[in-house]
Amino acid sequence: MNDSPVIEMRGVAKSFGSKAVLRGLDMSVSAGQTFALLGRNGAGKTTAIRTLLGLLKPDAGEIRVLGLDPAHAPLEVRRRVGYVAEDQTMFGWMRVGQLMSFIAPFYPTWDATWARELSERFELPQKTRMKHLSKGQQVRVALLLALAHRPQLVVLDDPTLGLDPIMRKEFLRDLVTYLQGERVTVFFSSHLLYEVEPVADAVVILDHGRVVRQAATEDLRASVKRLVAGTEGAEVLRGLPGLLDFSDHGRQVSAVVQDIASARPVLANAGIAAQEIDLNLDEIFEAYVIGRTKERPDAKPDLERVA
Amino acid sequence: MPSLIWKEWHEQSWKLGFGCVVLVAMAVIGLRSRIIADDSMIAWVCFLGMVLLPVLSASGLVPAERSEGSFASLLALPVSRWRILAAKTAMGLVLCAGPMIAAALGSLLVAGGREMTSAQMLALYARSTASGILLFIWMLALTIRLPNETRASLLGIGVLIFWIVATLGLAYQSVPPLAMTVSPLALVYGFFNDIAGGPPLIGVLAAQIAIAIVSWWWASRQIAAEDRS
Numbered sequence: 001m002n003d004s005p006v007i008e009m010r011g012v013a014k015s016f017g018s019k020a021v022l023r024g025l026d027m028s029v030s031a032g033q034t035f036a037l038l039g040r041n042g043a044g045k046t047t048a049i050r051t052l053l054g055l056l057k058p059d060a061g062e063i064r065v066l067g068l069d070p071a072h073a074p075l076e077v078r079r080r081v082g083y084v085a086e087d088q089t090m091f092g093w094m095r096v097g098q099l100m101s102f103i104a105p106f107y108p109t110w111d112a113t114w115a116r117e118l119s120e121r122f123e124l125p126q127k128t129r130m131k132h133l134s135k136g137q138q139v140r141v142a143l144l145l146a147l148a149h150r151p152q153l154v155v156l157d158d159p160t161l162g163l164d165p166i167m168r169k170e171f172l173r174d175l176v177t178y179l180q181g182e183r184v185t186v187f188f189s190s191h192l193l194y195e196v197e198p199v200a201d202a203v204v205i206l207d208h209g210r211v212v213r214q215a216a217t218e219d220l221r222a223s224v225k226r227l228v229a230g231t232e233g234a235e236v237l238r239g240l241p242g243l244l245d246f247s248d249h250g251r252q253v254s255a256v257v258q259d260i261a262s263a264r265p266v267l268a269n270a271g272i273a274a275q276e277i278d279l280n281l282d283e284i285f286e287a288y289v290i291g292r293t294k295e296r297p298d299a300k301p302d303l304e305r306v307a
Numbered sequence: 308m309p310s311l312i313w314k315e316w317h318e319q320s321w322k323l324g325f326g327c328v329v330l331v332a333m334a335v336i337g338l339r340s341r342i343i344a345d346d347s348m349i350a351w352v353c354f355l356g357m358v359l360l361p362v363l364s365a366s367g368l369v370p371a372e373r374s375e376g377s378f379a380s381l382l383a384l385p386v387s388r389w390r391i392l393a394a395k396t397a398m399g400l401v402l403c404a405g406p407m408i409a410a411a412l413g414s415l416l417v418a419g420g421r422e423m424t425s426a427q428m429l430a431l432y433a434r435s436t437a438s439g440i441l442l443f444i445w446m447l448a449l450t451i452r453l454p455n456e457t458r459a460s461l462l463g464i465g466v467l468i469f470w471i472v473a474t475l476g477l478a479y480q481s482v483p484p485l486a487m488t489v490s491p492l493a494l495v496y497g498f499f500n501d502i503a504g505g506p507p508l509i510g511v512l513a514a515q516i517a518i519a520i521v522s523w524w525w526a527s528r529q530i531a532a533e534d535r536s
Contacts, residue, residue, distance in 0.1 A: 055383060078385035085383060089376030093317065105310045106384050 004067065006031050006153050006185045007052060012061030014047055014209075021047045023209040025061065029187055029202070031152075034180055036196040036217075037189040038285055039206035045189040046086055048206065049157045052187075053078055066152055079107055082146030082154040084139070086189075087161055092131030096124050096141060100148070107149035115148035118178070136167035143171070147178065154179060156188035160195065168192070172199055193282040203281070207289045213258065217281065224284045225260040226277040228252055233272040240266055245291030256287040311386065311394035315368070319398050322363050326406030330356050331413040338418040345422035346431075349414055350499075353435035356407045357495070358467060361439050364402040365446035366459035368395040369530075374455035388530045396447065396523065403443045407436040434494040437515075441491035442467065444519040448526040452533070488514040 007029035014022040021044045029035045039045045050056040052065050054074025063070055070077040090099060096119070104110040119126065122140040130138065139159060146154055156175075160168040172195055179186050180199075190196050196203065197217065204214040213220070224244070229237060234253045238246055242258035257263045260276060267274050279287070330352055337348040372378040381391060411432035419425040446466050450459035474492040476482065487493045493511050 053383065075385045075387060078383070083383060085379065088380055090380055091314070091318075091377045092375065102310055102314055103384070106386055 005029055005064070006033075006066060007035075007187060008062075008064040009048070009052075010062040012048070012051060012058045012063060014044075014051060014056060014058050021209050022051070022058070025206075025209065026211055027204045027214055029185060031185050032183050033201045034186040034199055035188070036200035036203045037187065037206060038191065038193065038196065038203055038281075039189070040191060040289055043206045043289075044209040045191075045206060046157055047209075049155055049187075049189060052155060053081060053083055079109075079149075080151055080153070082149065082151035082184075084142045084146045084154075084156045084159045086157040086159075088138075088142050090130045090138065090141065093129060095127050095129050096133070097126040099130060099141065100145070103145050104148070109151075110149045112148075114150065115144065118144045118147060121178075136163055136170070139163060139167075139171060143175075147184075151184065153185045153187065156186065158189050158191070160190070160192065168195060175199060193285050194280075197281040205285060205288045212288045220284055221278065221281070223259050223261065224256065224279055224287065225263075226254055226256050226279055226283070226287075227260075227263065227267070227274040228254045228277060229272055229274040233267075233270070233274060236267065236270040236272050237274070244287040256283075256291055258288075308390055308394060311391060312397060315394050315398035318372075319364075319367060319402060322367060322402055323405050326356070326360055326363065326402065327409040329359070330406045330410035334410045334414045335417050338414060345418050346427075349423070349428060349431055352410050352414070353407070353431055353495070356410065357435050357439040357442065357492075360403045360406060361443035361446050362460055362463035362467065364399040364443050365450050365463050366456045368399055368447065369451050370453045370459035371456040373453075382533065388533075389527045392523075392527050392530050396444075399443050399447060400440060403439045404436050407432055407439065431495075431498055434498050437512075438492050438495045441494075441515050441519055442470065444522045444526075445470075445491060448522040448529075451526050451529050487511070489518065491515060491518075 005028045007027070009025050009027050012022050012025040013020070025044070025048060027037075037045050037048065047056060051058050051063060052070060054070035054077050057071050065077050066080050068077050068080075091102075094102060100115055100119070104112065104115070122137075122144055124137060124141060124144065125133075130141065133141065143156075143159070146156070159175075160171050163171060175186065175188075188196075200217050202214070202216045203220060205212045215223070226245075227237060227240075229252065231248070231251060231253055234248065237243075237253055237255040240255060240257050240263045242262060243255055244258055245254075245256035247254050256279070333355065334349070334352045337343070337352065338345060342348075343351075369378065372381070382388065411429060414428055414432070415425055419428060423431075446459075446463040449466060450462050453459045453462065470490055470492050474487070474490040474496055477487045477490055477493075478496060487496070488511050490496070494508075494515070497508065497511065
C-alpha cells in the first residue's frame with residue numbers, strides 16, 4: 001500500500017461570517033488506520049469533515065484526500081470515499097432496496113454482491129420504507145451505502161449520534177468487523193470517548209478549530225499522565241513542561257502533563273516524588289480541552305486511581 | 308442523471324396526476340355544460356394551470372426536500388449540483404406542461420372547432436403553458452434557498468401577484484410597449500390584447516427564453532454555493 005497519507009490537512013482555515021470555525025488545522029491520516037477526530041460540540045469536527053469531502057471550501061490551507069484536492073475535485077473524492085453524515089436523513093419514501101438502486105449508479109465501483117451481503121449481515125429489510133426503519137437500522141443503511149462501493153476511505157461523522165447505548169455498541173462492532181478487517185482507512189468523529197477508545201488506532205483532539213494533539217492512541221495513553229504529589233511539589237508541578245491541567249486539593253496537588261518522559265527529569269531534579277496515574281481517553285481529552293493550568297479549587301481529583 | 312430523474316418522478320408524480328385531474332375535469336365539465344363561452348372557459352382553465360402548477364412545482368422541488376432533511380444527503384452524493392438542479396427543473400417542466408397538455412387534449416375532444424377553432428384553442432394553451440413554465444423558472448430561482456414548502460409557496464404566490472399587477476402596469480399606454488417583454492405573462496396578455504407597437508411574438512419569446520436562462524443560471528449558482536462558501 002502507498003505510504004502517502006490518505007488524508008492530509010495543512011493550515012486549513014474556515015470561517016462562517018465573523019465566526020472562525022477552523023483555525024489552521026493540521027492533521028495526517030495514514031492508510032489502514034482507524035482514526036478518531038475528537039472534539040466537543042462546536043469544535044469544528046463536522047466542518048473539518050465537510051471540507052475533506054469538498055462540501056465546504058476552505059478559506060485557506062491545503063487538503064489532500066487520497067491524493068486529490070477536494071476543493072477542485074469534489075466529485076472524484078466523494079466517489080472514492082464512503083461517507084456517513086451526522087444525523088443523516090435519507091429519502092423517507094424509498095424502500096431500502098430502492099435506495100440501494102438509487103445510490104448505486106453514482107459510484108462506478110459499486111459492488112452489488114457486496115451490497116446484498118452487507119444488507120443481509122446488517123439484517124436490513126429490503127422492502128421497508130426508510131421512514132419506517134428504526135434509528136439504528138437507518139444508521140446501518142447509511143453505513144451500507146458508504147461501504148458498498150468498496151471505498152478506500154470511510155468518513156463517519158458522529159455516526160452513533162442518536163442511537164441508544166446498545167445500538168452504539170452494535171454499530172461499532174460492525175465497524176470493527178467490516179472495516180478494520182478490510183484494511184479500509186476509517187476517519188470518524190465522535191464525542192463519546194469511551195466508544196472511540198477500543199477501536200481507534202490514532203486520535204486527533206480538536207478544540208476551537210485547532211488540533212491540540214494528534215497521536216496514536218497507545219502513545220497518547222503512554223505519554224499523558226496525571227501526577228499527584230504533596231503540596232510541597234505544587235510549584236514544580238505548575239512549572240512542568242507540557243502541563244495540561246493543575247489542581248490543588250488541599251493536602252495534595254495534581255497535574256496532567258502531555259509528555260511524562262520530559263516531566264520525569266524535572267521532578268527528579270527537584271526531588272519531588274510524584275505518583276503517576278494512567279488516564280483513559282476521556283480523561284486525556286478533558287485535560288486537553290478543559291484542562292486548566294492554574295489553581296482550581298472546585299476540581300475533584302480522581303484520587304481513587306492513586307495506586 | 309436517470310437516477311435523479313427517477314427519484315424526482317417518484318416524489319412529484321402525484322402532483323402531475325393531481326394537476327391533470329383538476330385541469331382536465333375543469334375543462335371537460337365546463338365545456339360540456341356550456342355555462343360560459345368556450346374561450347372564457349378555456350381562459351379560466353389556462354389561468355388556473357398557470358397559477359397552480361408553477362407554485363406547486365417550484366415549492367415542492369427544493370424547499371420541500373430541504374425541510375424533510377434529505378436535500379443535504381442529495382448534495383453529498385458524487386454528482387454535480389447542476390445535474391441535481393437539471394433533474395429537478397426537468398420534473399418541474401413536466402409538472403407545468405403535462406396537465407396543460409392533458410387539458411388541451413380534453414378541450415379539443417369536447418369543444419374543438421365549436422366556438423373556437425382548434426388552432427386558437429391550442430395557441431391559448433401553448434401560450435399559457437409557456438407562461439407557466441417561465442413563472443416556474445422565476446419561482447425556482449427565487450425559492451431555491453428557502454427552508455420549507457410553505458415559505459416557498461407564499462413567495463411563489465407573491466411572484467405571481469407581482470407579475471399579474473406588473474403586467475397590467477406595463478400594458479399601460481404611457482409605458483413603452485417594449486417593456487412588456489420582461490413579463491412572463493406577456494405571451495398570454497398578448498393573446499387577448501394587442502400590444503400596439505410592441506415586439507412580435509418571436510421577440511417576446513426570445514426575450515423570455517433569455518430571462519429564463521439567466522434565472523436558471525442564477526438558481527444553479529445559488530445551489531452550487533450552498534454550504535460551500
